[in-house]
Amino acid sequence: MTNPQLPTPSDEALQASLALILHIRQAIHASGGWISFADYMRMALYTPGLGYYSGGAAKFGGAGDFITAPEISPLFGTCVANTIQHVLQECGGDVLEIGAGTGQLAAQILLELERLDALPSEYFILELSGELRERQRKTLQTLVPHLAHKAKWLDELPKQFVGVIVGNEVLDAMPCELVRFDGYNWLQCGVVENGSDLAFEHRAIENLKLEVACEGFPHIPQYTTEIQLEAQGFIAALAASLQFGMILLIDYGFPAAEFYHPERSMGTLMGHYRHHSIHNPFFLPGLTDITCHVDFSAIYHAANQAGLSLEGYTSQASYLIDAGILDRAAQMEIGSVEYLRMSTALQKLTSNAEMGELFKVIAFSKELQGKTAPGLGGRDRSGEL
Numbered sequence: 015m016t017n018p019q020l021p022t023p024s025d026e027a028l029q030a031s032l033a034l035i036l037h038i039r040q041a042i043h044a045s046g047g048w049i050s051f052a053d054y055m056r057m058a059l060y061t062p063g064l065g066y067y068s069g070g071a072a073k074f075g076g077a078g079d080f081i082t083a084p085e086i087s088p089l090f091g092t093c094v095a096n097t098i099q100h101v102l103q104e105c106g107g108d109v110l111e112i113g114a115g116t117g118q119l120a121a122q123i124l125l126e127l128e129r130l131d132a133l134p135s136e137y138f139i140l141e142l143s144g145e146l147r148e149r150q151r152k153t154l155q156t157l158v159p160h161l162a163h164k165a166k167w168l169d170e171l172p173k174q175f176v177g178v179i180v181g182n183e184v185l186d187a188m189p190c191e192l193v194r195f196d197g198y199n200w201l202q203c204g205v206v207e208n209g210s211d212l213a214f215e216h217r218a219i220e221n222l223k224l225e226v227a228c229e230g231f232p233h234i235p236q237y238t239t240e241i242q243l244e245a246q247g248f249i250a251a252l253a254a255s256l257q258f259g260m261i262l263l264i265d266y267g268f269p270a271a272e273f274y275h276p277e278r279s280m281g282t283l284m285g286h287y288r289h290h291s292i293h294n295p296f297f298l299p300g301l302t303d304i305t306c307h308v309d310f311s312a313i314y315h316a317a318n319q320a321g322l323s324l325e326g327y328t329s330q331a332s333y334l335i336d337a338g339i340l341d342r343a344a345q346m347e348i349g350s351v352e353y354l355r356m357s358t359a360l361q362k363l364t365s366n367a368e369m370g371e372l373f374k375v376i377a378f379s380k381e382l383q384g385k386t387a388p389g390l391g392g393r394d395r396s397g398e399l
């Protein structure tokens with residue numbers, strides 16, 4: 015399915031999308047004609063060689079579909095490094111980045127930790143996409159060749175990890191379930207074949223966790239929303255892995271009261287294709303990013319249940335300012351090209367109208383006793399969770 019108002023994909027990209035649709039159709043057949051939305055999203059994003067993150071789509075930056083904070087400015091990574099340095103002073107150990115994208119954040123963190131004389135022995139990366147692992151390797155070799163040897167790619171979470179685990183815009187890229195209220199019952203949204211297309215088909219909910227979650231949602235006919243069971247399970251897995259240290263997660267989203275507000279009746283599921291918002295999740299599978307906002311209350315409860323302590327929850331603007339972004343910016347020569355570029359980036363990262371308020375930072379810890387880390391000493395919003 016293409017749209018004449020949007021950039022046309024190349025023949026090669028279109029062929030890859032068609033191959034992915036065939037793969038998804040085979041999975042639907044094999045499952046008796048219906049798969050859950052989370053299974054569809056997992057295949058659309060992570061099927062080896064064909065999924066959005068695992069295939070050849072450009073994804074990040076001007077030529078891609080969206081832009082993330084580390085792609086906007088290295089100032090972002092210097093702030094994250096500031097938090098990391100403080101925590102490593104107390105717990106020692108290493109850094110583990112989840113979902114490292116192009117590798118920009120890894121390069122920024124390593125460079126800043128080197129400047130602060132706080133380099134860990136290893137900078138681990140857990141990345142689902144083979145294509146992105148390769149990009150990360152190249153980015154590090156190009157931007158920080160003398161530090162590239164620090165990076166080690168993992169296939170799974172370490173059994174016992176000490177240090178700091180960091181992830182920017184990872185939770186929103188995890189497959190979510192979709193549910194809908196039909197006026198009488200909550201239904202689970204799934205995916206079926208419809209002629210040559212894919213389409214939604216709703217079924218009675220059989221998963222108890224989904225059923226329980228729906229009890230708290232507004233009972234408004236046609237209200238549709240997402241439940242991020244995979245992201246919640248991932249937090250529990252991080253908690254099991256972390257023995258001593260901190261988990262720092264940055265993403266767009268809200269606490270439950272705002273996420274499941276009666277007026278947000280169509281949920282937050284969205285696609286990104288060449289910097290256009292796409293509202294049909296079946297649009298060019300494999301070439302379109304699919305994402306949903308993060309319910310930070312659910313993440314907090316999952317972490318709490320798994321034995322993690324909440325270190326802080328705040329907006330990205332408050333986090334970056336407390337972590338020293340303005341001090342770093344002030345070191346630049348006023349009027350230089352670099353200064354102008356930095357001012358634009360600062361505005362994007364911290365303005366409430368851009369990423370400053372929509373993006374949140376949540377941090378959890380295990381066994382940490384020390385002072386609040388840079389970034390988490392600003393306006394605390396934990397009461398909203």
Ligand SMILES: C[S@@+](CC[C@H](N)C(=O)[O-])C[C@H]1O[C@@H](n2cnc3c(N)ncnc32)[C@H](O)[C@@H]1O
Nearest residue numbers: 067082113114115140141142143182183184187
């Ligand atoms: C939206 S991108 C963000 C990339 C990067 N952190 C940035 O800020 O530019 C999401 C990233 O998370 C990765 N990812 C998603 N789920 C993952 C998981 N369960 N384990 C490891 N990586 C994951 C994707 O492959 C991708 O690299």
